[in-house]
Amino acid sequence: MIKKDDITHDLVETDTAQARPVKGLPTFRSRNSVAPRGEETTRSSMRRGLMKATGGNPDIAWNSLATITLDLAEVARHGLFPQAADHPVTAKFDILRTQMLQAMSEREWVRIAVTSPTHGCGKSLVAANLALAMGRLPSVRTVLVDLELRHPELAHMFGADVGPLGEMLTGEQPIESHVRRLGENLALVLNNQAIIGSAESLLSPETAETLAVLEQTLQPNVMIFDLPPALGSDDVLSILPLVDAVLLVADGTRTTADDIRACSHLIEGRSSLLGVVLNRASDLKQDRYRYSKKRG
Ligand SMILES: Nc1ncnc2c1ncn2[C@@H]1O[C@H](COP(=O)(O)OP(=O)(O)OP(=O)(O)O)[C@@H](O)[C@H]1O
């Protein structure tokens, strides 16, 4: 339940540094590469089922996705506001969305990872509301993926009935069996089962291929990945080579400057820092950004 809500955000200018190889990590295929025919396995072909069935036409692919309808009262209890009129905070996510789209289009970025230094800073809340804000722009196609494989939360927050994401990432289940379309232009890739060995899963070439095929099939303008915290495990390090940029969520009540610096060092040379969202901001001077849930 949202009680006291303040969010500020600041998209920082960063170098468009390309991800560079990290010593000791396996070499990935180029993220959008397609396996040569001879190498195509059953799983590989399972992944490409929707793309093949729709002739590579993203319009047909989006239309063919199973849809999901939200219980607005229930999602609001989890702090998600799909429509602009649902809560004043949507205005702030709309501003963040527009700033991000401008920065991303200049650099041709599509894949954005949302992380924070430590647990509970509001990553999932920000990733989900940002995806909903993107969804309010009819011209933008967005895919929200729950890659917090240890503690998947988004399915619960959206009230979505989905299976284990692990089966889609490995190619055991086809993409179309898992992805749900919300409205016309937001696709949700959620998860109902924690994955043991999450970093290994994020590092695996199979996951890289699944994400590449998902992107090729739906050709979204934006992919948002909800991730675990950046400090304390190697999950975020594992996925950084596969994303264009990182949106860092800081908790205004406890994230320190050292935390932000540590995350920034981690991202440097591997991806780019798109910006920092200050969640639970408590600076009253920032009143113009402040929002509170109206209570009856
Ligand atoms: N601005 C806010 N105002 C009120 N409650 C908030 C705010 N941001 C987050 N919360 C609440 O704090 C809790 C943690 O938020 P959330 O799950 O988004 O964090 P997280 O960083 O994704 O956590 P984890 O590291 O466990 O994945 C949730 O109950 C969420 O509703």
Ligand SMILES: [Mg+2]
């Ligand atoms: Mg989370």
